[in-house]
Amino acid sequence: MALLLYERLCADDRRPSPFCWRARLALAHKGLAPELRAIKFTESDEVAFSGQSRVPVLVDGATVIHDSWAIACHLEDNYPEAPSLFDGPGGRALSRLVNHWVDHSLQRALAPVLAPYVLALALPEDRSYYRRTREAKFGMTMEQLAVRRPALLEALHPVLEPLRQRLAETPFLCGERPAYADYLVFGEFQLARSVCDVDLLGAEEEALRNWRTCMLDLYDGLARSITAFETAA
Numbered sequence: 615m616a617l618l619l620y621e622r623l624c625a626d627d628r629r630p631s632p633f634c635w636r637a638r639l640a641l642a643h644k645g646l647a648p649e650l651r652a653i654k655f656t657e658s659d660e661v662a663f664s665g666q667s668r669v670p671v672l673v674d675g676a677t678v679i680h681d682s683w684a685i686a687c688h689l690e691d692n693y694p695e696a697p698s699l700f701d702g703p704g705g706r707a708l709s710r711l712v713n714h715w716v717d718h719s720l721q722r723a724l725a726p727v728l729a730p731y732v733l734a735l736a737l738p739e740d741r742s743y744y745r746r747t748r749e750a751k752f753g754m755t756m757e758q759l760a761v762r763r764p765a766l767l768e769a770l771h772p773v774l775e776p777l778r779q780r781l782a783e784t785p786f787l788c789g790e791r792p793a794y795a796d797y798l799v800f801g802e803f804q805l806a807r808s809v810c811d812v813d814l815l816g817a818e819e820e821a822l823r824n825w826r827t828c829m830l831d832l833y834d835g836l837a838r839s840i841t842a843f844e845t846a847a
């Protein structure tokens with residue numbers, strides 16, 4: 615069955631959306647290779663058939679799914695013979711908890727750091743939309759966010775502690791092998807390396823660095839293969 619994934623497009627063919635990386639890695643985990651269609655911020659009409667305006671959107675035959683979590687659940691439920699993303703109902707519930715932690719804690723710390731970089735790499739026709747929507751969200755201008763970057767990076771440090779603790783125990787967040795919770799977290803690091811040369815991890819962050827390298831190597835270097843800054847390789 616043909617699979618088509620809509621994702622976000624930025625300058626130099628960059629694909630920075632962390633939500634879309636969740637879906638791309640979940641598809642790869644299931645051994646599925648979708649056709650990709652990348653759209654600009656100002657091309658949300660292209661996914662209007664899904665009943666909303668955001669990406670990722672997955673078209674799986676006659677089924678249209680939007681929202682990265684719904685896509686992961688669709689893949690888990692419809693491709694049960696392929697490796698599991700959650701490892702059972704308990705794992706699905708805990709993955710959902712990680713999803714909420716990423717959306718509400720990790721992204722909250724990271725998004726204001728990265729927004730000015732995303733703006734710089736947004737396609738010219740998307741820039742005023744991106745600036746307007748993000749400045750409204752953060753309650754300050756991109757220039758004010760850039761000035762605050764050192765303090766924002768400082769504030770990110772304690773947010774990463776659960777990842778440090780977990781990666782001191784096992785090579786992946788999900789244990790000996792990666793699964794959906796790894797993809798949820800990694801999407802944020804993939805966004806960072808897609809848009810800027812600031813390495814979010816200090817030299818002392820060995821466990822997190824090793825994990826990030828392993829994530830970049832997965833599925834024949836799928837995440838490594840896109841246009842990105844190599845600082846975080």
Ligand SMILES: N[C@@H](CCC(=O)N[C@@H](CS)C(=O)NCC(=O)O)C(=O)O
Pocket residue numbers: 622631633655667668669670680681682683747
């Ligand atoms: N809860 C959704 C969030 C999706 C989302 O926010 N996607 C971004 C990717 S760039 C988007 O499409 N934003 C549209 C916009 O800001 O106009 C998910 O997990 O898929």
